[in-house]
Amino acid sequence: MVGRDGSILPLELSRVGFSAGGRPLIRDISLRLEAGSRTLVLGPNGAGKSLLLRLCHGLLTPTGGSIRWGDGAMAAEGLRRRQAMVFQRPVLLRRSALANIRYVLGLMGMPRHRRQAAAMAALARFDLADLALRPARVLSGGEQQRLALARAWVMEPEILFLDEPTSALDPAATQAVETAIQDFHGSGAKIVMTTHDLGQARRLADEVVFLAGGALEERTPASIFFKGPASARARAFLAGELVC
Numbered sequence: 276m277v278g279r280d281g282s283i284l285p286l287e288l289s290r291v292g293f294s295a296g297g298r299p300l301i302r303d304i305s306l307r308l309e310a311g312s313r314t315l316v317l318g319p320n321g322a323g324k325s326l327l328l329r330l331c332h333g334l335l336t337p338t339g340g341s342i343r344w345g346d347g348a349m350a351a352e353g354l355r356r357r358q359a360m361v362f363q364r365p366v367l368l369r370r371s372a373l374a375n376i377r378y379v380l381g382l383m384g385m386p387r388h389r390r391q392a393a394a395m396a397a398l399a400r401f402d403l404a405d406l407a408l409r410p411a412r413v414l415s416g417g418e419q420q421r422l423a424l425a426r427a428w429v430m431e432p433e434i435l436f437l438d439e440p441t442s443a444l445d446p447a448a449t450q451a452v453e454t455a456i457q458d459f460h461g462s463g464a465k466i467v468m469t470t471h472d473l474g475q476a477r478r479l480a481d482e483v484v485f486l487a488g489g490a491l492e493e494r495t496p497a498s499i500f501f502k503g504p505a506s507a508r509a510r511a512f513l514a515g516e517l518v519c
């Protein structure tokens with residue numbers, strides 16, 4: 276695997292904005308995300324949660340403000356290899372499950388002769404060894420999500436972004452994904468995740484970043500947030516009221 280020095284964290288957003296079609300969708304968000312903790316990004320539909328994760332992961336470019344990783348000196352290629360993102364619906368190559376993992380190992384610089392064993396080990400870790408040769412796109416939703424996690428796992432990311440990773444899954448598949456998230460965290464990865472499942476947020480969060488209308492309403496330790504958030508909108512959200 277590629278040699279690693281320094282850390283890409285913290286991730287620092289300074290007055291980040293994102294507009295599309297003349298509409299401000301993310302407004303002036305400043306946030307410093309430190310290593311270690313599990314940060315859950317919560318908020319109503321359309322609050323800007325997915326956009327925020329995509330901006331952080333580099334899939335979108337801010338139209339205002341700036342995003343800085345670590346000491347700001349790392350090249351873009353190095354940054355990309357040290358972070359991973361898991362989506363609600365996995366984006367998989369039209370190849371076997373095994374080939375999807377081998378492909379990422381190649382991108383990570385692993386010598387060809389080591390990729391097969393490493394890919395099989397990752398599949399086994401996520402209970403997918405029996406499905407290694409099956410086309411990734413015919414796997415069930417839960418299996419595809421485990422494959423996406425296996426693919427992220429081999430990257431040994433310093434930070435893992437997850438955008439509603441269980442919203443299309445049943446309870447058993449959700450449990451498998453939550454266990455995997457805890458394993459990533461246990462291995463030292465920073466977790467930044469969105470979910471609409473408040474039970475899941477309570478189970479996983481160390482802290483909550485609450486968005487509404489594209490703006491940061493509050494950032495609060497989870498133990499405090501779920502007892503009594505600071506902002507009126509977050510209180511209404513937790514009470515199940517309609518918030519926009």
Ligand SMILES: Nc1ncnc2c1ncn2[C@@H]1O[C@H](COP(=O)(O)OP(=O)(O)OP(=O)(O)O)[C@@H](O)[C@H]1O
Pocket residue numbers: 295296300318319320321322323324325326327
């Ligand atoms: N590329 C885009 N161009 C224009 N508008 C966009 C674009 N991407 C997102 N939006 C709009 O930005 C707003 C925030 O979207 P985002 O997907 O981040 O919300 P969210 O908080 O993740 O919502 P949900 O909980 O429904 O997934 C929405 O009103 C959405 O329609």
